[in-house]
Amino acid sequence: MIQRFIELGEGYGDIFELCELARLNQNRIHRAFIFKSKKDNKENYSIAVALKPINSANFFPIYICREGIPNINPVPQRLSTFQNALKELQVEPVQLEIKHSSTFVDRELFYHYVIGILRLNHLIPPLQ
Structure with a gap:
C-alpha cells in the first residue's frame, strides 16, 4: 500500500479546503492528526487527515497543512476551525509531537519520518 502525504498550503483557504475534504470524505476518514513541532523556541501546528483507500486502490492519502x-493563546482561528470541523464529523484528532521539517535536509525525508512514527504507533496501517 502506498502511503503518501499530499501537502496543501498554510493559509486559511487551505485549512478550509482540508476541512471540506474531510466533510466530503467523511466515510473514508481513517484518522485526523494535529502535529506539534518546535523551531527556534517557537511551536507550530500541522494538521492532517488520513483517508482510507477507495475500493481496491492501493493508495492511502494523508492530506496535510504543514507547520503554518x-x-x-487563544487557540488560533485556523486550528479551531479544524477542530470544529472534526467535532462536527465526530472524529477525535490524534495529537503528536514531532520534529520540525527544517530538521531534515529534504521534505520527503521528513514525510518518511512522520509515516514511520504513525506506523510505529499503529495509527496508520502497515505496508502490505
Whole structure:
C-alpha cells in the first residue's frame, strides 16, 4: 500500500479546503492528526487527515497543512476551525509531537519520518 502525504498550503483557504475534504470524505476518514513541532523556541501546528483507500486502490492519502499554525493563546482561528470541523464529523484528532521539517535536509525525508512514527504507533496501517 502506498502511503503518501499530499501537502496543501498554510493559509486559511487551505485549512478550509482540508476541512471540506474531510466533510466530503467523511466515510473514508481513517484518522485526523494535529502535529506539534518546535523551531527556534517557537511551536507550530500541522494538521492532517488520513483517508482510507477507495475500493481496491492501493493508495492511502494523508492530506496535510504543514507547520503554518503558530501555538499562541487563544487557540488560533485556523486550528479551531479544524477542530470544529472534526467535532462536527465526530472524529477525535490524534495529537503528536514531532520534529520540525527544517530538521531534515529534504521534505520527503521528513514525510518518511512522520509515516514511520504513525506506523510505529499503529495509527496508520502497515505496508502490505
